[in-house]
Amino acid sequence: MTFELLPALAAFALVSSITPGPNNLMLMASGANFGFRRTLPHMLGVTLGFTFMLSLIGVGLIRVFDAYPVSYTVLKGFSVLYLLYLAFRIATAAPMQATDRGGRPFSFFQAALFQWVNPKGWAMALTAVTVYAPSQSPAAIALIALVFGAINLPSVSTWTLMGQQIQRLLTSPRRLRAFNVTMATLLVGSLYPVFMG
Numbered sequence: 001m002t003f004e005l006l007p008a009l010a011a012f013a014l015v016s017s018i019t020p021g022p023n024n025l026m027l028m029a030s031g032a033n034f035g036f037r038r039t040l041p042h043m044l045g046v047t048l049g050f051t052f053m054l055s056l057i058g059v060g061l062i063r064v065f066d067a068y069p070v071s072y073t074v075l076k077g078f079s080v081l082y083l084l085y086l087a088f089r090i091a092t093a094a095p096m097q098a099t100d101r102g103g104r105p106f107s108f109f110q111a112a113l114f115q116w117v118n119p120k121g122w123a124m125a126l127t128a129v130t131v132y133a134p135s136q137s138p139a140a141i142a143l144i145a146l147v148f149g150a151i152n153l154p155s156v157s158t159w160t161l162m163g164q165q166i167q168r169l170l171t172s173p174r175r176l177r178a179f180n181v182t183m184a185t186l187l188v189g190s191l192y193p194v195f196m197g
Contacts (some may be wrong), residue, residue, distance in 0.1 A: 005196040006147070009132045013148045016127075017155035021120035022083055022190050023050075023111075025161040029090050029183040030105040031163025032170055038105055039160045045111025046156050051149040055116045058141030061132075062129055079117040080191055091184035120190065 018024075023046045028038040057169035065072045093103065106114070115121045128148065170176040 001087075005132055006143075009128070009147050010151065012128065012132075013151040015033060015146070016120075016124045016153065017152045018158065020186065020190065022086075022118050023114075023121065023156060025183055025187045025190060026086065026090070026106070027156050027159045028163035028166070029093075029180060031160035032167045032179060033093060033103070033163075033176070033196045034105045035089065035167065037162055039163075041108040041151065042106040042111045043156045043160055045106065045108040046115065047149055047153045048108075049112025049115040050121055050152060051145040052112070053121065054148060055141055055145045057125045058129045058133060058136055058144065058187070059138065060136075062126065062136070065126075075117070075122070076119065079119050079122075082117045083119075083187060083191060087184040087187040090187065091181045093180050159176055 027039060027042060027046070030042055128144050129136065129141070132144055160186050166179065
């Protein structure tokens with residue numbers, strides 16, 4: 001990748017990282033339900049997990065999909081089922097007072113592992129590698145991962161902060177329930193590109 005492509009890569013990383021998708025919707029819900037500080041491991045797991053996944057795709061995992069196209073279909077199916085499960089969990093989350101002891105946001109590892117079943121994350125990583133590092137050189141892959149990591153953390157932090165600010169409006173169990181159902185519905189709606197692609 002040439003350095004002339006760096007501004008285009010940064011713009012792609014920003015637009016794809018800050019627009020709504022499963023990670024951002026779940027972080028917003030976590031910010032509203034648990035606050036910014038308790039959601040920090042989730043945010044770091046998203047950022048570092050995605051950059052790790054992108055790096056592995058760039059250094060050769062992309063060839064698996066080329067050699068075995070059915071593997072991508074299986075991954076897509078599993079991703080959809082898992083996102084539907086997460087949407088159900090968000091929609092049925094109890095108010096914070098009731099979940100103070102048992103409820104908790106995603107851990108760092110849960111968030112990092114979630115990247116492997118996040119359809120938007122796969123689309124972002126595959127596009128970044130094929131467009132900005134067609135030769136798949138290690139230096140180009142490292143640069144792409146670095147750019148995404150630097151842009152992704154502030155992007156996901158924005159969604160968590162928005163959720164935390166919305167928390168002020170969610171003072172009743174009824175409002176929180178409506179918010180969680182809305183977030184779950186949007187999470188299911190984020191699967192639209194999977195079915196259309």
